[in-house]
Amino acid sequence: MKIRRITEVEAEFFLKNYYQDRGMLKWQGFFLSDHTEALKKAANQQAPSYLPKQNQETIADLLKFSWLSKRKILVQLDQYQTKGKGIIEYIGLVKGYNENSIILDTGDLQVSFDLEDIRGCKTI
Template structure:
């Protein structure tokens, strides 16, 4: 008995890719989401769908008093900004430590700049458990 294999012909393979096979591009990858990725997408959509209640607008004096106290005591603050998403809902509070300030801008956590006139409400965050 002879064990004969058909001869490999690169021309047949090349002809197949040139004239028969049609690459669907990115369409072929659309069904390959990992469960971790789908869970992260669900969490992101849920977070975006949250509505944050409007806190009372504080005067400049009240806001700066809280910010000064937080800066001096190295205490984190929660700041509600006057920014809304495209649906008109307030964004989540910005939370962090006041690490510096300029004339009309504060610095949170060493890198995030927040303009005083963009702040709606400031609250000190309790650090005790």
């Protein structure tokens, strides 16, 4: 069976009268899959890994070391964010602390919280 070649006139007639271009519909699937993939990638990058629960003595020692050596410290609180992004954590310099609370300078803001609320910390 031999297939005959379509002429320009026939092609133009078909395109004008029968062909329905799907327009943006054909691209939406492509954009949606790329967008979903980008969101998953961003969520994985934003989700902090949980530090092991530390006792108060270890936390106090790490905070003191960070304060004396002026090194940054990562502090994870025993509280969770409301939008499902995981545990609350701060990275910054210890500006001061006492038996019950700590002041941490993150560069953007200074936060203060009770030592009891700290899940764990590590120097960076």
